[in-house]
Amino acid sequence: MDNQNNQNNNNPYQSSSGTNYSDPNHDNLFTPSPSALEDPSMGRLKHSGPGIASFVIGLVSIIGYMLTFFIATMAINSSIGVIATPIQVEEIALHPAVVLASLAVLVCLVLNLAGIILGVIGLVLKNRKKVFAIIGTILSGAMILTFAGLIIAGIYMM
Numbered sequence: 001m002d003n004q005n006n007q008n009n010n011n012p013y014q015s016s017s018g019t020n021y022s023d024p025n026h027d028n029l030f031t032p033s034p035s036a037l038e039d040p041s042m043g044r045l046k047h048s049g050p051g052i053a054s055f056v057i058g059l060v061s062i063i064g065y066m067l068t069f070f071i072a073t074m075a076i077n078s079s080i081g082v083i084a085t086p087i088q089v090e091e092i093a094l095h096p097a098v099v100l101a102s103l104a105v106l107v108c109l110v111l112n113l114a115g116i117i118l119g120v121i122g123l124v125l126k127n128r129k130k131v132f133a134i135i136g137t138i139l140s141g142a143m144i145l146t147f148a149g150l151i152i153a154g155i156y157m158m
Contacts, residue, residue: 047129051122054136057115061143064108072101109147115140 075097115136122133 048122048125050118051133054115054119055132058136058139061108061111068101068104112140
């Protein structure tokens, strides 16, 4: 009898009552817990795709503005040395580098508008992290407000 009790105690598949637990809902050594069956990343929120796109567009537009203003400044500096009369100042406005810089600024503004739209979409999505959407919306909005402020300042300086 002691031999049989020892065998039952050493056997992890049977309990002391001798009942066979083949019930799939019963926790035994070979059935994983329900939490192990689920994906461990399910508890964490993912970043929103439109929010990441808004952030990237905001960074690209800031770099675009910097490059544009650098190129336009270099073109104006190269042309300033030959200006002798006020009539030639109008020629600077038609300089190809200045025209391309103006078009590049317009492209950056369109990118900023797309960044704001994607940022708002990223903020509206449920069950997603909103960090990149917030940063992208702020970057794009700040660049549009800065550009609008420069235009208003330019109008009042005339």
